[in-house]
Amino acid sequence: MVPFRKMHGLGNDFVVLDARKGSVLDARRAALPITPARAAAIADRRRGIGCDQFIVMEPGTDGADVFMRIRNPDGSESGACGNATRCIASLVAEETGRDRVVVRTIAGDLPVERLPNGEGMDLWRADMGPARLGWRDVPLAREVDTLHLPIGRGPVADPAACSMGNPHATFFVPELDALPLAEIGPALEHDPIFPERANIGFVQVLTPEYIRLMVWERGAGLTLACGSGACAALVNAARRGLTGRRATVSLPGGDLVIEWREDGPGAGHVLMTGPVATAFTGEIDLGAYPA
Structure with missing residues (x-):
């Protein structure tokens, strides 16, 4: 045993x-x-x-x-x-x-x-390292702008992508609760643009400092929380100008505080704090x- x-x-x-x-x-x-x-x-x-x-x-x-x-x-x-x-x-x-x-x-x-x-x-604060923004870093199957991927399914389209040590795509939606996540999640995870599949995040921005997130995790499906997904969500939201570089990310299981450092020691790194x-x-x- x-x-x-x-x-x-x-x-x-x-x-x-x-x-x-x-x-x-x-x-x-x-x-x-x-x-x-x-x-x-x-x-x-x-x-x-x-x-x-x-x-x-x-x-x-x-x-x-x-x-x-x-x-x-x-x-x-x-x-x-x-x-x-x-x-x-x-x-x-x-x-x-x-x-x-x-x-x-x-x-x-x-x-x-x-x-x-x-x-x-x-609380525990993890330095998740730098967000990787290049198409090869994600990785993607071909060269495209990682801020606007040409993919979609049903009511969602135009995600941003990055790597937090694993591949993430983030869709921004007006109403998170209206999405059929169990229907669209599997197809998006396996979209041909992701040669290693991807974690798929769905974000509703409530304020520049507070966003809601649900994640269809690669190989796991819908989960109550996804730490790397929360990091990717904040990074991609900040890149789109929807939030600042620090925000509370509210997931079904609770809240994480995510910060994408802009300058000083650890510039470009993403910090995640939670229990x-x-x-x-x-x-x-x-x-x-x-x-």
Whole structure:
């Protein structure tokens, strides 16, 4: 049996396994590897534990405190997950007693710091790195202006795109609640312009400092929150002149504060602030799931 944690950031939930040196999973990885099929089976909400992303903590090296491997519910690997980054940083901070942690992903290093708020729940601010705005960075299948993609479906069209370590497209709409997201989300995720598929955000701008967002996540579908999607939404809204470079992004699971730094240290980087929580802990028999 292998210990696991069920964590979430604003309802965006994760199964977290520890494969760092000396852990139970580390000792058993050769016999019970975490394959895409096994991760997908555990992420299944009816036959497994259920989660939006399956996370494995691996040893950090060369300045990183931990390596975070991210798998979507279909078993595919992702380069970024903002809410999971905060969750993993909080675990390492609890272990080490430090308020600043560096989480490494396949997309790069993400520094995270604890921000005590005096209300019994710490907030965590993650530096999600620079927003990547070139068409190859997203990536897109051909050269187009990432501020205006020539795609649409049903009532939505003309999104902006960027990469936050994973691909995002953001549609701006007058009324978020009127959209048939479960109908248009899958088609947009798989649009041919996205060779690696994409996370699809739908934004209603309420004020220049406050926007609503819902995200159809690549490989996961509709989720209660998406940290990297919130970062992309603010970046793309600011690029369109719809907001400033700092705003509260309201998701179905709660609010994140996003800032796209314009100058000074970290210029161009996107900062995301929000809470984390552990729902429960348990043990899992990995051998009961397909390899």
